[in-house]
Amino acid sequence: LHEIVRRRKKNLGFSGHSTTHDFQILAAGGVIDRCDIAYVVGLEMRGLSPNGRRLMESGQVRTAEWSNAGLAWRYKAAAMGVPFLPVRTMLGSDTMRYSSAQLIECPFTGATLLAVPALYPDVAIIHVHQCDLYGNAQIDGISIVDQDLARAARRVIVTTERLVSSEQIRSQPGRTSIPFWLVDAVCLTPFGSYPGEMPYEYTSDERHFGEWLEAEKDPETFERFLDRYIYGVKSFEEYLELIGGWARLAELQQQEPLKRSL
């Protein structure tokens, strides 16, 4: 994502759930001009993103509203190979009115249902625990919407904490979430979820999240912050060096509460 901002791409579409930090990064670069959103400028207990809010309040980004489930079911429709799914959420609300969903009637019960249209992202970038060279990927812990997203997207890029052999994948086929025939590229990206957490691997860096939110409060400070952490570095590895390098990352590994017993 940092590389996308460094290249100063413009006019990308964006759809996401509570992928708020992703939105923070992309919004920072002014990359986005339209999005399907469910929950974007909030970071739960960490607070709201001031820059993300400024962007949306300015009218520079065209948005459509969705609930988390509405958006997830849109990916699922695409993953199932059907043009829509009937659901019982969003009904009666303005969230529905400002979405592109349609009311339909159930042909069996006559009930009013909401039809949410399949959403096929052009590119999905999914970070996993391990995959092989062909892209057969295994995720530990909760998967949120990654499985459906991989099946819905036209192109899939898998970034992975580590590479393993195909034989290791084939020895535990029950753990595979994304098979190679869905994957277009594989990137070995240790700590790729940083500053977020990766269950069973490392916890999130709340100190760094705090710096982002603090810096965003003032546009000029934020400009200097971006220069330092994004435009000023050549790679994700250099960024990781800046935030404290292996010493800091080792701390985050030790603080991770989920222990592996798989």
Added chain:
Amino acid sequence: LHEIVRRRKKNLGFSGHSTTHDFQILAAGGVIDRCDIAYVVGLEMRGLSPNGRRLMESGQVRTAEWSNAGLAWRYKAAAMGVPFLPVRTMLGSDTMRYSSAQLIECPFTGATLLAVPALYPDVAIIHVHQCDLYGNAQIDGISIVDQDLARAARRVIVTTERLVSSEQIRSQPGRTSIPFWLVDAVCLTPFGSYPGEMPYEYTSDERHFGEWLEAEKDPETFERFLDRYIYGVKSFEEYLELIGGWARLAELQQQEPLKRSL
């Protein structure tokens, strides 16, 4: 299932995929009078069930046609909590005409789709590798439709190869398919999949399948066969003794091709 036949229950409904041996057993007892079916009187390379055919050709069983996917998506609709799902199968065929599915138009694309109604079985009996006393169940290998079935059914009975502690379940939450809040009863039933196979545990007993098919050819022979294996025994364990007891079962364990590396 044998116990259901022993109690000579009548007029049950039945829905199933390639659960052919289940149908063979229930049909043998004259238990069923209506079913939603996709593939029932065939045993793949093992041949067709003569008794099942006689029953259906006599008109004693009312049937509705479904494809395997059509039926599986009906469970999935129920599992998702919606009254139907739109699908692209069965269209244009007599399989569709003799089902209860309905044609609908996609509100976004205008495409013709088939709406398959949610199916909520009264009772689902699901055999698993391991579960705890509360019914938290883990299945290894492919799951066919078990996850959706457990979520679709009004009552769920889990039969299990072995009981494990809740802590063992909680140490590998990624392997759990059926959580306890869906389960009404747990039965410890080692070799419960016999004469079928249980991946990672034991292979199928092709010799015994052969005897069933052979016996079914003639109604009188079949009557004696049922007396011996079903009405004549008090329990599933006694049945297992009759087919060769632990010696035979140990053979089937050794012949199982999937080795555990989980």
Added chain:
Amino acid sequence: MAASGASYTLQELMICAAAHLLEDNKTAVIGTGPPLAAAMLAQKTHAPNLIIFFEAGSMAPILEKLPISVAGSHTQTRAILHSGMLEIMETSQRGLVDYTFLGGAQIDPYGNLNSTLIGSDYARPAVRLPGSGGANDFASLCWRTVVIIAHDRRKFVPQVDFITSPGYLDGPGARETAGLPRGTGPYKVISTLAVMGFDEHTCRMRVECLHPGVTREQVTANTGFELPFAGDLQETPMPTATELELLRREVDPLGRIIGKP
């Protein structure tokens, strides 16, 4: 924010009031913050078998530390099932989730919630807020929605600027007409002044309990619409010593929600 002289804070009072609503052997979808503290407290007191689901996919974990993100590892410790967001949403849609907690920037007399924007022009809002997230889904699909919210006239408004999450919409029968599952809807509102319920005939909010030391006039003055008081108006129970002890020592020892002692 300490309540009238007693040894508890308003935040603690509200968390305890929320915990009391949760029954044993029921299911609840819980977000981070005070609702989670309430659910953890309920598990440690009267509802040891309360089943907690987190929106991102963790089901029935045994929580060792207060999670700060609904997808974080702390929500996943010793869970029964690690699944994904749609397993939670479909469990809700099947009618298996009893309780959910929501917040918002605005609430109206029918319990409709706004967490999307302040202003009248959708394209250029005065203030942009996070949007629905899972709030609309749980307000739509769970049996009982509990709202936790600060009590003032900017928040308690006659009509919300945007219905992010449905309450009773415009009155009796409106949810069913819209297609929402029959029997679901707002259950209680826990504010900084009182606990409100909803009249079963009119579907409008009414005060059921005043927090200790709060007057009817204070509530009326801080509400932007007509808010009646129940015939048998009660006082919100004060937290017990046991509850406070559990909350401070076990649930939130770092004071991330209830504040530092």
Added chain:
Amino acid sequence: MAASGASYTLQELMICAAAHLLEDNKTAVIGTGPPLAAAMLAQKTHAPNLIIFFEAGSMAPILEKLPISVAGSHTQTRAILHSGMLEIMETSQRGLVDYTFLGGAQIDPYGNLNSTLIGSDYARPAVRLPGSGGANDFASLCWRTVVIIAHDRRKFVPQVDFITSPGYLDGPGARETAGLPRGTGPYKVISTLAVMGFDEHTCRMRVECLHPGVTREQVTANTGFELPFAGDLQETPMPTATELELLRREVDPLGRIIGKP
């Protein structure tokens, strides 16, 4: 069942003909029996990267022994992914499955297949057959359906008693009108006498290859409808020594499909 003096059987010829149709790096949903032998043979010859899916949920296994059930452990050895039936069906519905093989009791000139019943009364059929199983789904959703079937007048009929699985229904455009995915449909029919394809304009079956030693007259006499011959009628290639060796020694050493030597 041995073909004219040569050292291969008709079953082996048909399996090899089926194997030739499968291209490398494509995907195929395969049932048990001859189609599986064909797919395994293709993997050992020209299509090492053919991806095999089994209907019950095993994806891309490395097959060590010939499976006899689509759900059996032998389909699951060293798989990439153990999933369920709907993962296979939805992969097909998304358009990711290139090939499927089907059989049936009856086939008509448009490639419609019957595996449900023989007779005219649905409630009291003369013969009840298994029904669709996954056949309708794969015939509906996969790009290329290959049918393997014995060639006689009871099976090659002008109209099937029951359309279990859709071919081109009643002609050009009918699949699309019915709502089936554009571009899918019957691809080849491999019978005991010949290999048939479908005319791209009329969607009707026509003979493309005669098996070695088979005459046009034999085909016509054993077909219950008018079956034209392609302008460039070919002879089905005989199995090579390598193919026979692989088939007999590695694919089916127990002779479960090709019979004992």
